[in-house]
Structure formats: C-alpha cells, structure tokens
Amino acid sequence: MATEKEGGLVFHPLDQFIVKPLFGDGAVHWYTITNVTLWLALAVVAIVALFVIGTRGRAIVPSRTQSIGEVLYGFTYKMVEDVAGKDAVKFFPYIFTLFMFILFSNFLGLIPMSFATTSHIAVTGVLAAAVFLTVTILGFVKNGTKFLSLFWVSSAPLALRPVLAIIELISYFVRPVSHSIRLGGNIMAGHAVMKVFAGFAAIAAISPIAVVSITAIYGLEVLVAAVQAYVFTILTVVYLKDALHPAH
Amino acid sequence: MASGTETTADAAQGSSGMPQLDFATFPNQIFWLxxxxxxxxxxLSRIALPRIAGVLAERQGTITNDIAAAEELKQKAKEAEEAYNQALAEARxxxxxxxxxxKAEIQKELDKAQAKADAEIAARAAESEKAIAEIRAGAVESVKAVAKDTTKEILSAMGSKADAKAVTAAVTARMKG
Amino acid sequence: MEGDIAQMGQFIGAGLAGIGSGAAAIGVGHVAGNFLAGALRNPSAAGGQTATLFIGIAFAEALGIFSFLVALLLMFAV
Known part of the structure; x- marks a missing residue:
C-alpha cells in the first residue's frame, strides 16, 4: 500500500457496494427502494429502450438501434443452437433474459458513481441458483433417472467410476457457487481495483500514473463486463445441454 | 501497514464488513432482482423477441424474393443475349x-464480257491475219513481177532475147528456194 | 505496527492469497496460448472453438477470483 501522508490515505474500495435506501436513512427492508432498485430499474429501462423502442420501426433495412438488437438476438440464438442443439431453442427467451440483464447491469455498473448490481453475491447467487435449479429439475423431468448417467462416466474403467462419480457430483454442486462468484467476483474486483487506484490519485507524486492506470483498467473492465456476461450465458447453455443430453 | 488502511478496515468492520456479505440487505436485493x-x-418474450424474429424472417423472405427476381432477370438477360447472338449469326x-x-453475278458478267472480248479479239486477229496474208501475197506477186521485169530487162540489156516463159519459171523456182 | 497480531496475520494472509491471482493469470495465458497455437495449425477449426476457449478461460479465471475473494474476506470481513 501507499505511504502515509499527513492527511492519511484513506481507502474505501468497498463503500461503493453498500446498499442504502434511496429515500431517507431507515433500515433496508425487503420492499425498501434502494440504490439496487434504481440500477436494476435502469437496466430494465435500457433493455426496453433497445429492444422495444429501438425496434418499433420493424424496418426491413434496420435503424442503428434495431440492428444492435438484431445482432444480439442473432448472436445469442446461434450460441444456443450451436452449443445446446435445436431442442434447446425453446429456452432461448430465458437465456436471452439472463444475458441481457447481466450485460446491461455490467455496463451500467461501469458508469462512474453508479452502483454495480452484478457485483453482489446476492444478485449473482440468485441468477446462478435459478440456472442450477432449472437445469437440474429439467434434467430429471426430461431424462428421469437417466440424468444420473451424467455422474456415472461409462467410458472410464469400472474401478474408477465410483471415484469419478464423487468428483463429478462435487463439481456439479460447485457449479452454482463458481458460476455466481465468477461473475460477482470479477465485477467487484474490477471496481475495487479502480477505487484503490483512485485513492492513489490523491497523492500528487503518483497521481498521473494512477489516472493512466485507472483509464487502462477501465478499458479492461469494459472488456470484462462483456466477456463475463458472455461466459455466464454460455455456461448456462452448456449446463442446459447437459440437462437435455446427459450422455457424455 | 498504513494506519489509514487499518482505520478503513475498522470502519468497514464497524459498518458491515464487506457489503456483499451484509445479509440484512439480501431480501431487498433478491426481491428487486x-x-x-x-x-x-x-x-423480451412477449414483445421484443417475436418482433425481432418477425423482422428477421421478413427480411429473409425479402432477400430470397429479391434473389429469385434477380435470378429471373439474369435469365432474361441471358435469353436476350442469345437472341441477339442468333440474330447476329443469321445476319452474318x-x-x-x-x-x-x-460475286457470282459479277463473275458471270465478267466471264461473259471476257468471252465477248476474246471473240472480238479473235475476230480481229483473224481479220488482221487475213489482211497480212493478202498483203504478203500481194507483196510476193509484186516481187515476182519486179523480179521478172528486172530479169527481162537485164537479159535484154545483155543482148539476149528473153524467153518470157523461162524467166517466169526461173524466177518462180528462185522464189521458192 | 500498532495493530494486534491477528490483524497482521490477516494482512499477510491477504497478501498470500493475492499470489493466486498471478497463478490464475498463468493459467489463462496457458489456455489462450495453446488455443492460438492450435488455431494457427488448423485455422479452419478455430472459429467453432471460441466458445470452448471462453469457457476454459472462465474456469481458469474463476479460481483467481476465488483467491482475490479470500484476500478481500481477510482484509475486510474476518
């Protein structure tokens, strides 16, 4: 960490994640309108603006916003179709909802002074748990007990299979944990690092370096925001494929 | 370690530690999420996605139609070109x-004219030959007459009486030789 | 050093956990490098494997994020 100045170098890298009520100073009840609510609502507004208002022309030759929407649609549709197969296409709206929500939340979180909703384990945990539950229930409904063959690696030697089954089982239940922490951790790490460098910028001697670093990290974070949304989505699709076609 | 960091840590601990692990805010976040x-x-599923899917399908249809139309036009152009080529070949x-x-007509006329000219030339040539032959015959006669006369004169000059018949025979023999 | 020994332990632990980020960086670089090597050998097959590439990078990076999380927990939550 940096050397101490007379004012005291104060880091509050995690203060940006504090959930506080938007109006007043009361306790945070489940129905309280907080900054989380505001930025979630802004994500909804952005999505509606792009996909409903942007495409209202239904033009054969698309406008700029409409072609952005179409590119996202085509990209996600192709991903679902390529990775999970034709019969996964009926889950496409579900996956597209996840993808768009995470993408827009990530980018909205990058606006200075904003609140990154996807940096919270509570948010990503719900997303990951929803995916996990959906995929597990779907696997059992579609395949019955044959879904358990996901854990029984039939291509391995018989003696190894119980061991592999335990490993597969553990890795299956670690999925939602890593799924949620990967997204939340990435976003939180990026924002915290930026805040730490912003703290360095208070020291005159290294402030130019700090500002340049913040710029560079910001660029990296833009990339991370898109890549993490993509990774979350494609892992969801891969899990969906496992549920639909459990045979290895 | 700087004491500033410690105070931060203390302050953070004082308020809630990591905000992400402040379980009091979880129901709020989950509810709004x-x-x-x-x-x-x-x-998305009721408004946006059907609309985009419709637009994409429509565009695909339009593109397919346009391509078909373009194909038809191309076919037509090809046909027109073929017809043109055929017409050109026919004209050629x-x-x-x-x-x-x-060319044949000209040749015929030319042949006719040439034949006529040939005939004329031949006729003229024959005429000329005849004239030449006459002239030559005339000339021979004249020479004979001159030779006879001359011989007669010479003989008379030499004092002998010329036998007309012998002179003529001699001149004729000489002329033949 | 005016803090107690437990706090010192926290900070040392957080620093050690930070090493994990570097290890994850090695892992991510390994994945991307091997992908590139394979893609240059067979460029026609590379396009279809970008999804696999991202999944691999995500798995490698998740573990680095775990170590970062441990560092954060030691610093601010324990």
Missing amino acids: VVTLVIIYFV VEAQKIGAEA
Missing part, C-alpha cells in the same frame, strides 16, 4: 450469301 428479471423476461450468314451471290 426477481421483479426485474420477471419484467425483462415478459418484455445472310450477308455472306448476298456477297456470294453478288
């Missing part, structure tokens, strides 16, 4: 025919 997701899901054949005919 679920509301958000439901709204997004319904907006016609032109060749006409040319050949004209």
Whole structure:
C-alpha cells in the first residue's frame, strides 16, 4: 500500500457496494427502494429502450438501434443452437433474459458513481441458483433417472467410476457457487481495483500514473463486463445441454 | 501497514464488513432482482423477441424474393443475349450469301464480257491475219513481177532475147528456194 | 505496527492469497496460448472453438477470483 501522508490515505474500495435506501436513512427492508432498485430499474429501462423502442420501426433495412438488437438476438440464438442443439431453442427467451440483464447491469455498473448490481453475491447467487435449479429439475423431468448417467462416466474403467462419480457430483454442486462468484467476483474486483487506484490519485507524486492506470483498467473492465456476461450465458447453455443430453 | 488502511478496515468492520456479505440487505436485493428479471423476461418474450424474429424472417423472405427476381432477370438477360447472338449469326450468314451471290453475278458478267472480248479479239486477229496474208501475197506477186521485169530487162540489156516463159519459171523456182 | 497480531496475520494472509491471482493469470495465458497455437495449425477449426476457449478461460479465471475473494474476506470481513 501507499505511504502515509499527513492527511492519511484513506481507502474505501468497498463503500461503493453498500446498499442504502434511496429515500431517507431507515433500515433496508425487503420492499425498501434502494440504490439496487434504481440500477436494476435502469437496466430494465435500457433493455426496453433497445429492444422495444429501438425496434418499433420493424424496418426491413434496420435503424442503428434495431440492428444492435438484431445482432444480439442473432448472436445469442446461434450460441444456443450451436452449443445446446435445436431442442434447446425453446429456452432461448430465458437465456436471452439472463444475458441481457447481466450485460446491461455490467455496463451500467461501469458508469462512474453508479452502483454495480452484478457485483453482489446476492444478485449473482440468485441468477446462478435459478440456472442450477432449472437445469437440474429439467434434467430429471426430461431424462428421469437417466440424468444420473451424467455422474456415472461409462467410458472410464469400472474401478474408477465410483471415484469419478464423487468428483463429478462435487463439481456439479460447485457449479452454482463458481458460476455466481465468477461473475460477482470479477465485477467487484474490477471496481475495487479502480477505487484503490483512485485513492492513489490523491497523492500528487503518483497521481498521473494512477489516472493512466485507472483509464487502462477501465478499458479492461469494459472488456470484462462483456466477456463475463458472455461466459455466464454460455455456461448456462452448456449446463442446459447437459440437462437435455446427459450422455457424455 | 498504513494506519489509514487499518482505520478503513475498522470502519468497514464497524459498518458491515464487506457489503456483499451484509445479509440484512439480501431480501431487498433478491426481491428487486426477481421483479426485474420477471419484467425483462415478459418484455423480451412477449414483445421484443417475436418482433425481432418477425423482422428477421421478413427480411429473409425479402432477400430470397429479391434473389429469385434477380435470378429471373439474369435469365432474361441471358435469353436476350442469345437472341441477339442468333440474330447476329443469321445476319452474318445472310450477308455472306448476298456477297456470294453478288460475286457470282459479277463473275458471270465478267466471264461473259471476257468471252465477248476474246471473240472480238479473235475476230480481229483473224481479220488482221487475213489482211497480212493478202498483203504478203500481194507483196510476193509484186516481187515476182519486179523480179521478172528486172530479169527481162537485164537479159535484154545483155543482148539476149528473153524467153518470157523461162524467166517466169526461173524466177518462180528462185522464189521458192 | 500498532495493530494486534491477528490483524497482521490477516494482512499477510491477504497478501498470500493475492499470489493466486498471478497463478490464475498463468493459467489463462496457458489456455489462450495453446488455443492460438492450435488455431494457427488448423485455422479452419478455430472459429467453432471460441466458445470452448471462453469457457476454459472462465474456469481458469474463476479460481483467481476465488483467491482475490479470500484476500478481500481477510482484509475486510474476518
């Protein structure tokens, strides 16, 4: 960490994640309108603006916003179709909802002074748990007990299979944990690092370096925001494929 | 370690530690997240996605139609080109025919004219030959007459009486030789 | 050093956990490098494997994020 100045170098890298009520100073009840609510609502507004208002022309030759929407649609549709197969296409709206929500939340979180909703384990945990539950229930409904063959690696030697089954089982239940922490951790790490460098910028001697670093990290974070949304989505699709076609 | 960091840590611990692990805010976040997701899901699945799918399908249809139309036009252009080529070939054949005919006619006329000219030339040549032969015959006669006269004169000059018959025979023999 | 020994332990632990980020960086670089090597050998097959690439990078990076999380927990939450 940096050397101490007379004012005291104060880091509050995690203060940006504090959930506080938007109006007043009361306790945070489940129905309280907080900054989380505001930025979630802004994500909804952005999505509606792009996909409903942007495409209202239904033009054969698309406008700029409409072609952005179409590119996202085509990209996600192709991903679902390529990775999970034709019969996964009926889950496409579900996956597209996840993808768009995470993408827009990530980018909205990058606006200075904003609140990154996807940096919270509570948010990503719900997303990951929803995916996990959906995929597990779907696997059992579609395949019955044959879904358990996901854990029984039939291509391995018989003696190894119980061991592999335990490993597969553990890795299956670690999925939602890593799924949620990967997204939340990435976003939180990026924002915290930026805040730490912003703290360095208070020291005159290294402030130019700090500002340049913040710029560079910001660029990296833009990339991370898109890549993490993509990774979350494609892992969801891969899990969906496992549920639909459990045979290895 | 700087004491500033410690105070931060203390302050953070004092308030809530990591905000992400402040379980008191979890119900709030989860509630609003679920509301958000439901709204997004319904907006996307009811309004946006069918609309985009419709637009994409429509565009695909339009593109297919346009390509078909373009294909048709191309076919038409090809046909037109073929017809043009055929017409050109026909015209060329016609032109060749006409040319050949004209050439044959000209040749015929030329032949006729040449034959006529040949005949005329032949006639003239014959006439000329005849004239030449006459002239030559005339000349021989004249020479004979002159030779006879001369011989007669010489003989008379030499004092002998010339026998006309002998002189004539001698001159004729001489002329033949 | 005016803090107690437990706090010192926290900070040392956080620093050690930070090493994990570097290890994850090695892992991510390994994945991307091997992908590139394979893609240059067979460029026609590379396009279809970008999804696999991202999944691999995500798995490698998740573990680095775990170590970062441990560092954060030691610093601010324990």
